[in-house]
Amino acid sequence: MSAVEFRKNEEKSRYEAVVDGQVAGFVTYEVKGDEVDLTHTVVEDAYEGQGVGSTLAKGALDDVREQGKGVIPTCPFIKRYIEKHPVYTALAAGLGEKGTDQDAPKGIGGGGSF
Structure with a gap:
């Protein structure tokens, strides 16, 4: 797989992972x-298991930190990433209380619109 490029797409309110010029996945915010x-x-099926989701999570969390803001990890994938990478815990004060909406989409999956 080619290198994963990370970018912020403010027009669409999302962070994107791009591989060979194609959006391979994104995190909405x-x-x-x-x-x-x-x-x-969302990570396109063809890119699952290749680090695209982790690149997205790390990039999004680093960007939020650079802005001096906190994070609300509504997405279960982002919440699990924070739990596995304690360096981001301080960004998500009240992690146990936020991001627990039972009706929210569950984790990474295809089917997003690019």
Whole structure:
């Protein structure tokens, strides 16, 4: 697989992972005052298991940190990434309370619209 390029697409309110010029996955977000809600992660089936989701999570969390904001990990994939990478825990104060919406989409999956 070619290198994964990470970029922020403010027009679509999402972070994108690009491979060979094609969007391989994305994380949607909503800015809510001094926090950024990372709402959903999508990785195209052809790129699953190749680190695209991790690249997206790390890039999104690093961007939120650079902005000096906190994160609301509504997306279960982002929440699990934070739990596995404690360096991001401080960004998600109240991790046990946020991101627990039972009706939210569950984790990474195809079917997103690019």
